[in-house]
Amino acid sequence: MSEVLLSCTGIQAGYGASQVLFGIDLAIREKEVVTLLGRNGMGKSTTLKTIIGALAPQAGHIRFDGKLLNGMRPDAIARLGIAIVPEGRQCFPNLTVEEHLLAFAANRNGQADSWTLDRIYAVFPRLKERARNLGNQLSGGEQQMLAIGRALSTNPRLLILDEATEGLAPVIREDIWRCLATLRDAGQTILVVDKYVHRLVGLADRHVILARGQVVWQGTSAQLDADRGLWHTHLGV
Numbered sequence: 432m433s434e435v436l437l438s439c440t441g442i443q444a445g446y447g448a449s450q451v452l453f454g455i456d457l458a459i460r461e462k463e464v465v466t467l468l469g470r471n472g473m474g475k476s477t478t479l480k481t482i483i484g485a486l487a488p489q490a491g492h493i494r495f496d497g498k499l500l501n502g503m504r505p506d507a508i509a510r511l512g513i514a515i516v517p518e519g520r521q522c523f524p525n526l527t528v529e530e531h532l533l534a535f536a537a538n539r540n541g542q543a544d545s546w547t548l549d550r551i552y553a554v555f556p557r558l559k560e561r562a563r564n565l566g567n568q569l570s571g572g573e574q575q576m577l578a579i580g581r582a583l584s585t586n587p588r589l590l591i592l593d594e595a596t597e598g599l600a601p602v603i604r605e606d607i608w609r610c611l612a613t614l615r616d617a618g619q620t621i622l623v624v625d626k627y628v629h630r631l632v633g634l635a636d637r638h639v640i641l642a643r644g645q646v647v648w649q650g651t652s653a654q655l656d657a658d659r660g661l662w663h664t665h666l667g668v
């Protein structure tokens with residue numbers, strides 16, 4: 432089995448006096464695709480925020496490639512190789528697609544198989560067609576592809592997607608799922624938060640379900656697929 436890349440143990444976190452996470456334990460191995468699932472308000476985004484350093488945990492440890500992330504600033508964590516595609520895409524209106532993909536490009540970890548512009552265009556041919564268009568000339572789906580492409584251009588060891596298909600038309604969502612499957616097949620380690628569990632069982636290796644700030648279930652896609660009671664109780668499907 433491959434090495435554990437990210438591990439969270441006993442994470443507690445919240446906003447001021449309001450505690451949201453009550454001891455989250457999760458681990459992601461290299462080349463795994465893992466989802467974080469659960470109904471609205473159960474703590475998925477808060478977990479992501481603690482991993483990327485946007486929110487300091489009140490207790491517990493977050494380790495990435497063996498290094499303790501507690502207390503590190505978000506930019507330092509990003510430099511270690513964690514990239515997030517945030518909810519809402521956040522493209523720059525006055526940069527072209529190609530400028531977005533070049534402006535953030537880095538291969539800090541010296542990966543042999545790095546995400547060059549050509550490789551990103553191979554995963555997202557639509558972005559190649561739109562290379563000279565500005566961010567504000569793109570459709571919602573194209574902006575989402577660009578946000579993923581931009582995150583990839585930093586050659587992250589862990590790519591995190593927070594509700595990447597939110598608000599997209601079903602046919603565009605399918606495009607995004609196909610692209611994520613291509614990334615998975617290329618060996619990219621991915622943590623996904625999304626609500627389309629039907630699609631996620633076909634995409635991910637493992638799933639972690641949160642309820643009220645705690646991990647209530649973890650298992651493989653086959654295990655999740657076989658237990659529709661879980662879908663009903665915790666995923667509202």
Ligand SMILES: Nc1ncnc2c1ncn2[C@@H]1O[C@H](COP(=O)(O)OP(=O)(O)OP(=O)(O)O)[C@@H](O)[C@H]1O
Nearest residue numbers: 446449451469470471472473474475476477478641
């Ligand atoms: N900035 C904030 N300040 C105060 N409370 C917050 C803040 N952000 C989130 N919360 C609260 O923390 C709890 C968990 O929210 P979180 O966004 O982590 O849930 P989630 O599982 O990602 O759900 P969703 O899919 O609705 O985003 C909720 O009760 C939410 O109201």
